Amino acid sequence: QVQLVESGGGLVQAGGSLRLSCAASGFTFSTYAMRWYRQATGKERELVAYISLDGDYTDYADSVKGRFTISRDNAKNTVYLQMNSLKPEDTAMYYCHVLRTYNYWGQGTQVTVSS
Numbered sequence: 008q009v010q011l012v013e014s015g016g017g018l019v020q021a022g023g024s025l026r027l028s029c030a031a032s033g034f035t036f037s038t039y040a041m042r043w044y045r046q047a048t049g050k051e052r053e054l055v056a057y058i059s060l061d062g063d064y065t066d067y068a069d070s071v072k073g074r075f076t077i078s079r080d081n082a083k084n085t086v087y088l089q090m091n092s093l094k095p096e097d098t099a100m101y102y103c104h105v106l107r108t109y110n111y112w113g114q115g116t117q118v119t120v121s122s
Contacts, residue, residue: 009031009033009105010031010032010033011029011030011031011105011111012029012030012103013027013061013102013103013114014097015027015116015118016028016116016117017117017118018040018119018120019093019119019120019121021051021095021120021121022058022092022093024089024091024092025118026087026089026090027090028086028114029041029043029085029103030083030084031103032084036081037061038060039105039106039107040058040060041077042054042055042056042058042104043077043086043103044102044112045100045101046099046100047098047099050120053073055068055071055075055101056075058077058086060077061081062081070096072098073102074090075088075089075090076089082110090118094120095120095121095122099117100116101116104113
């Protein structure tokens with residue numbers, strides 16, 4: 008079955024960096040686009056970043072453009088989210104996502120940015 012396991016979250020000061028990882032299994036990773044979403048307390052889940060199946064195309068929410076970078080390693084079945092210049096408003100649970108007939112989500116990894 009499809010499994011997505013996020014890691015790399017934590018507590019960081021404003022201006023700091025974190026690198027999130029999402030290890031995928033149960034499907035042919037290299038044939039699916041991947042996404043990172045986030046959900047802050049009391050807010051709707053929002054799309055943060057998208058990467059095409061071969062990594063040639065990426066897209067970002069306006070709020071993270073120029074600060075976050077999505078990448079993937081198809082040999083390792085892993086997608087990453089490098090987050091730089093973090094702001095308190097980036098505080099949220101971050102989820103890895105794949106659309107494979109149905110929507111699949113990981114369990115999430117918490118990112119907390121202190122001011």
